[in-house]
Amino acid sequence: xxxxxxxxxxxxxxxxxxxxxxxxxxxxxxxxxxxxxxxxxxxxxxxxxxxxxxxxxxxxxxxxxxxxxxxxxxxxxxxxxxxxxxxxxxxxxxxxxxxxxxxxxxxxxxxxxxxxxxxxxxxxxxxxxxxxxxxxxxxxxxxxxxxxxxxxxxxxxxxxxxxxxxxxxxxxxxxxxxxxxxxxxxxxxxxxxxxxxxxxxxxxxxxxxxxxxxxxxxxxxxxxxxxxxxxxxxxxxxxxxxxxxxxxxxxxxxxxxxxxxxxxxxxxxxxxxxxxxxxxxxxxxxxxxxxxxxxxxxxxxxxxxxxxxxxxxxxxxxxxxxxxxxxxxxxxxxxxxxxxxxxxxxxxxxxxxxxxxxxxxxxxxxxxxxxxxxxxxxxxxxxxxxxxxxxxxxxxxxxxxxxxxxxxxxxxxxxxxxxxxxxxxxxxxxxxxxxxxxxxxxxxxxxxxxxxxxxxxxxxxxxxxxxxxxxxxxxxxxxxxxxxxxxxxxxxxxxxxxxxxxxxxxxxxxxxxxxxxxxxxxxxxxxxxxxxxxxxxxxxxxxxxxxxxxxxxxxxxxxxxxxxxxxxxxxxxxxxxxxxxxxxxxxxxxxxxxxxxxxxxxxxxxxxxxxxxxxxxxxxxxxxxxxxxxxxxxxxxxxxxxxxxxxxxxxxxxxxxxxxxxxxxxxxxxxxxxxxxxxxxxxxxxxxxxxxxxxxxxxxxxxxxxxxxxxxxxxxxxxxxxxxxxxxxxxxxxxxxxxxxxxxxxxxxxxxxxxxxxxxxxxxxxxxxxxxxxx
Numbered sequence: 001x002x003x004x005x006x007x008x009x010x011x012x013x014x015x016x017x018x019x020x021x022x023x024x025x026x027x028x029x030x031x032x033x034x035x036x037x038x039x040x041x042x043x044x045x046x047x048x049x050x051x052x053x054x055x056x057x058x059x060x061x062x063x064x065x066x067x068x069x070x071x072x073x074x075x076x077x078x079x080x081x082x083x084x085x086x087x088x089x090x091x092x093x094x095x096x097x098x099x100x101x102x103x104x105x106x107x108x109x110x111x112x113x114x115x116x117x118x119x120x121x122x123x124x125x126x127x128x129x130x131x132x133x134x135x136x137x138x139x140x141x142x143x144x145x146x147x148x149x150x151x152x153x154x155x156x157x158x159x160x161x162x163x164x165x166x167x168x169x170x171x172x173x174x175x176x177x178x179x180x181x182x183x184x185x186x187x188x189x190x191x192x193x194x195x196x197x198x199x200x201x202x203x204x205x206x207x208x209x210x211x212x213x214x215x216x217x218x219x220x221x222x223x224x225x226x227x228x229x230x231x232x233x234x235x236x237x238x239x240x241x242x243x244x245x246x247x248x249x250x251x252x253x254x255x256x257x258x259x260x261x262x263x264x265x266x267x268x269x270x271x272x273x274x275x276x277x278x279x280x281x282x283x284x285x286x287x288x289x290x291x292x293x294x295x296x297x298x299x300x301x302x303x304x305x306x307x308x309x310x311x312x313x314x315x316x317x318x319x320x321x322x323x324x325x326x327x328x329x330x331x332x333x334x335x336x337x338x339x340x341x342x343x344x345x346x347x348x349x350x351x352x353x354x355x356x357x358x359x360x361x362x363x364x365x366x367x368x369x370x371x372x373x374x375x376x377x378x379x380x381x382x383x384x385x386x387x388x389x390x391x392x393x394x395x396x397x398x399x400x401x402x403x404x405x406x407x408x409x410x411x412x413x414x415x416x417x418x419x420x421x422x423x424x425x426x427x428x429x430x431x432x433x434x435x436x437x438x439x440x441x442x443x444x445x446x447x448x449x450x451x452x453x454x455x456x457x458x459x460x461x462x463x464x465x466x467x468x469x470x471x472x473x474x475x476x477x478x479x480x481x482x483x484x485x486x487x488x489x490x491x492x493x494x495x496x497x498x499x500x501x502x503x504x505x506x507x508x509x510x511x512x513x514x515x516x517x518x519x520x521x522x523x524x525x526x527x528x529x530x531x532x533x534x535x536x537x538x539x540x541x542x543x544x545x546x547x548x549x550x551x552x553x554x555x556x557x558x559x560x561x562x563x564x565x566x567x568x569x570x571x572x573x574x575x576x577x578x579x580x581x582x583x584x585x586x587x588x589x590x591x592x593x594x595x596x597x598x599x600x601x602x603x604x605x606x607x608x609x610x611x612x613x614x615x616x617x618x619x620x621x622x623x624x625x626x627x628x629x630x631x632x633x634x635x636x637x638x639x640x641x642x643x644x645x646x647x648x649x650x651x652x653x654x655x656x657x658x659x660x661x662x663x664x665x666x667x668x669x670x671x672x673x674x675x676x677x678x679x680x681x682x683x684x685x686x687x688x689x690x691x692x693x694x695x696x697x698x699x700x701x702x703x704x705x706x707x708x709x710x711x712x713x714x715x716x717x718x719x720x721x722x723x724x725x726x727x728x729x730x731x732x733x734x735x736x737x738x739x740x741x742x743x744x745x746x747x748x749x750x751x752x753x754x755x756x757x758x759x760x761x762x763x764x765x766x767x768x769x770x771x772x773x774x775x
Contacts, residue, residue: 088343092378377637377640423655491553555579579611676690676695
């Protein structure tokens with residue numbers, strides 16, 4: 001059978017064949033190889049095998065070795081990755097004026113280049129001298145614990161005198177913890193307080209610690225040498241960078257660069273790049289710092305500020321690619337729009353020089369991922385109106401404090417104001433006082449006075465400058481709530497637009513409680529219509545009206561008008577407040593006897609007291625609802641666009657009808673118009689000569705501390721009364737009377753309608769006024 005097989009692709013081997021047959025097989029091997037090479041399929045297979053082997057070899061080389069070797073034997077480069085920062089998006093006002101933006105900063109970084117100790121120390125000193133010549137300071141942390149004291153140096157002799165004396169910069173207990181910490185020096189504590197530079201014991205003597213770093217740890221000097229390579233000053237300079245390398249040891253050796261200086265000049269960056277052979281491992285890059293315009297202080301509570309990511313923020317954001325040293329929004333729009341404002345970091349491979357010197361080849365890299373800038377956020381705020389709001393708020397507070405005729409104890413000290421577009425919910429101005437300057441959070445690292453101000457911002461629990469009083473504080477609304485009581489009475493049928501007269505007799509018992517008219521406690525106002533009652537703000541009218549309407553109806557319609565409910569504003573920290581009701585009374589009190597609802601509670605609630613506590617933004621939304629019959633969503637963000645101008649989000653909220661009858665709205669509006677335009681109105685003296693009809697309501701809210709401080713003053717209004725465009729809500733804490741605060745709203749309306757610096761007699765001839773009112 002074996003003799004009949006053809007000698008082609010298959011062979012059999014017989015271990016018992018004679019040696020002669022084996023020799024014949026060996027002689028035919030070259031012939032077989034020749035035949036194989038003539039087979040084109042075999043050649044193609046061989047090519048594939050060789051190509052695959054080359055790919056496998058190179059892939060293994062890239063994965064298993066950190067060195068890329070060139071054809072020039074003297075020169076090697078080490079390829080790693082460098083993180084590229086992305087600029088944070090800008091925040092702009094309604095006109096496109098930048099309020100927050102990013103500034104590019106040149107940085108100098110140090111990466112691992114495999115230098116021996118002597119060459120590394122020499123290169124570091126060379127680098128430090130170049131950086132200092134550019135006016136830069138090293139970003140190192142060694143001076144926080146250990147430094148050279150130059151108090152006894154003679155400045156007239158110049159810097160050549162090596163006179164610095166080693167000293168510890170912190171208490172010895174902290175220094176011991178630092179020296180024994182395993183992530184730092186890992187030294188052994190000892191009770192004898194004795195140690196040498198070459199042992200592993202804690203150094204209580206600063207000079208001994210200096211020698212320990214000089215000779216043992218960083219090997220800057222050789223203790224056996226006859227002389228010293230460096231002065232003490234230069235040696236300490238080297239120590240600072242060697243310390244940064246040490247505490248970043250593992251990540252540094254694995255390719256993560258250490259930033260050692262920033263704000264380098266373009267000339268220095270060019271020098272370092274051109275002479276990269278001179279500075280092995282030195283990289284240049286760019287970073288971005290947040291900056292705020294001079295106008296930012298006027299809009300601090302809306303704008304917010306940025307800061308280092310907290311541990312809780314990192315837990316939330318790390319899955320989105322945030323690093324432990326990320327800078328993120330901490331308040332305001334900076335916080336709300338963080339996911340849009342934050343850019344995406346990039347990655348770029350980099351090469352470090354080894355000891356090849358000037359003649360070596362440098363490996364350029366074109367791979368990597370470019371950073372993606374953050375998106376830009378455009379606000380609804382009009383900065384001209386915002387500035388008016390801020391300045392007027394502070395000015396009116398000062399006027400109230402200093403005037404002897406406004407029933408104030410001289411204690412008005414804080415407040416807030418909001419101007420809203422009643423048609424869209426756009427916030428045109430939002431001011432809260434006291435406020436803060438976002439720039440201080442940027443400058444505090446290098447400016448001690450800025451750092452002191454920031455410390456006060458964050459710890460001051462008296463004036464609370466970090467609190468946005470427009471959305472984060474709640475206040476009893478006082479008489480500004482009376483239009484809500486009116487709506488509830490009209491909608492429930494207790495009164496009608498044509499039948500709403502109630503007699504004020506000065507004092508009267510309602511629900512087993514004796515009540516008094518604030519203005520005429522003896523004989524009262526007499527018969528009052530709803531219009532006159534709102535204009536004069538008669539408490540007796542609304543005690544009676546509320547009692548008849550019931551708390552259930554009052555609370556229901558207050559809720560419909562947005563009071564005691566989240567508005568949904570796009571700013572962090574909004575509080576909900578409380579709306580007086582049976583349920584709220586139970587919620588706020590523990591004693592069962594105090595949880596019982598009494599008719600007197602309804603009377604108090606009807607005039608905006610008792611458990612009613614709302615935010616100023618809620619009062620602004622409520623006022624807009626009285627103006628239009630719709631509930632709007634207040635917002636400060638208008639739109640978001642990418643860095644190249646592509647629209648990402650356009651915030652356009654549809655108003656929601658509240659469901660009030662037109663006759664109800666008309667009746668309440670008539671009362672608010674009378675408050676500002678009737679001679680009996682509580683706001684009349686401010687608006688009697690104003691060229692635009694304003695609908696308004698004042699409010700004086702008791703705080704429960706009137707024995708030692710003034711009541712709060714509130715005011716709401718909208719204009720024009722016959723074609724509403726804007727609404728305003730405001731408060732001055734301890735402002736005594738609501739009418740004391742009206743100047744703020746008047747200043748805002750004057751600015752909005754372009755009436756600035758126009759004499760009253762010329763109002764009728766003001767160019768463009770009719771067009772503005774018709775908008």
